[in-house]
Amino acid sequence: MAVFDFDTVINRENTASVKWEQVKQVFGQEDVLPMWVADMDFNPPHEVAEAIKKRIEHEILGYTFIPDSTGEAIQAWLKKRHNWEIHPAWIAYCTGIVPAISTAIQAFTEPGDKVLLQSPVYHPFFRMVEKNGRVVANAQLKLVDNCFEIDWEQFETRLKEGAKLFLSCNPHNPGGRVWTKEELAKMADLCAQYNCLFLSDEIHSDLVYPPHVHTPVAALGETYRDMTITCVAPTKTFNLAGLKASAVIIPNPELRKKFKDVQAVNGTSALNTFGIVGMEAAYRYGGEWLDALLVYLKENIDTAARFIAERLPQIKVMETEGTYLMWLDCRAFGLSEDELKDRLWKKAKLGVEIGRKFGPGGEGFVRINIACPRETLMEGLSRLEKAFA
Structure with missing residues (x-):
């Protein structure tokens, strides 16, 4: 079975990445860790890039x-x-x-x-x-x-x-x-x-x-x-x-x-x-790559859920049955939308989606994207803890 590397942190600068290169426009400052828009920080299956390279060789x-x-x-x-x-x-x-x-x-x-x-x-x-x-x-x-x-x-x-x-x-x-x-x-x-x-x-x-x-x-x-x-x-x-x-x-x-x-x-x-x-x-x-990815994503989800349960018990984590997006109930802190943004975006420099964006029922919640190398995930979780310290 092929071995797939989801642990290497890949620098995505100078690729016109919405997730990484528009943090200032979205969050107001440059040094925010982006865990918001739903794309992953992993290389796709090698066969996809190879197929595109082969096609472009024709010119x-x-x-x-x-x-x-x-x-x-x-x-x-x-x-x-x-x-x-x-x-x-x-x-x-x-x-x-x-x-x-x-x-x-x-x-x-x-x-x-x-x-x-x-x-x-x-x-x-x-x-x-x-x-x-x-x-x-x-x-x-x-x-x-x-x-x-x-x-x-x-x-x-x-x-x-x-x-x-x-x-x-x-x-x-x-x-x-x-x-x-x-x-x-x-x-x-x-x-x-x-x-x-x-x-x-x-x-x-x-x-x-x-x-x-x-x-x-x-x-x-x-x-x-x-x-x-x-x-x-x-x-x-x-x-x-x-x-x-x-x-x-x-x-x-x-x-x-x-x-x-x-x-x-x-x-x-x-x-x-x-x-x-x-x-x-x-x-x-892409089937074999996806099977390996799902194992890695589930480990990320479980890691995040354990971290939050131990360090931030006021936050309720909804079970993630599908997607690589986690929905966090932060209502116990009693913060307004602006206060949540201030804590997460400004104080902790963590770029996550504020729940009200998703319509009625989203107030007081936060959506975080965990489709990233474990090192990035742990940095994001430490910033989440800092936001509510």
Whole structure:
């Protein structure tokens, strides 16, 4: 078995890294340790870089189409990793999940329509709904024994009120929940009952820790398949966000045509050459690397949870079932959003996301990205302790 190095600290300066080179713009000072935006500080699978190098050796970078082999690689990956049988013809390609969500909002709703969300949730969900002139219908998640649960009464009420599209996040960002088959089926059944389409953002689906298992909602049966738009990408899984490549899987031909028609209007259906090459190489050859990564990430999660339990017992750590993002309940300190920023960003020089950014239910929480070498993680944890000393 190959040995993968996740311990070496890699200098990411002079690469136009948002995470490392925009800390002053985001946090107000240069010497902040960035543990915020969701990319990893690890080299991706070697085969991805090799595939891109091989392609660039040709030197001519003309117009590129997406070959059948790319769809076949995605098909094989989803079958092997998630036991989901898809057809490559179901795939529409997009430069990212956020553009895909915006396209879906335009394709499947009208201005003024309601779009259902479950806050606290990935903040661009709110932005895409509002920028497209639609209305956020929020069914806030319930916090039960330090775990997010679905508020079924509120969920059904928002559907009764006429929500046309549900934006689901599975695994959940920022909470790290991996929704169960039963939860997914109940949400989908309610959406079907009230004629609401189900968009499932599954960008973190490959980053799930046993005993938890990711289930694509579209894999639960034909009824669910025909009402679902599923967004996947290699970008979180393999640390390839800069390649700007994602796949939107729409089995229903009528829905797929509507989605592609909006892409045609907006001119957004093409991927760049390296996005195509990198996506295919990652899905074809990245499995062994991912298996090793998941072990390392779980060790980081456990290390952070132990550290916080021992040194900062006032902070409750939500169990991270999936993703490499940890959701920390800091409400026991009784600090406002500005006070949290002051403690973390200014005093401790730790760049983390403040929970209010993720909508109602995020107040008093902090999201921290642990996808980094252990040395970086320990430095971040010592700064977290300093913030609340």
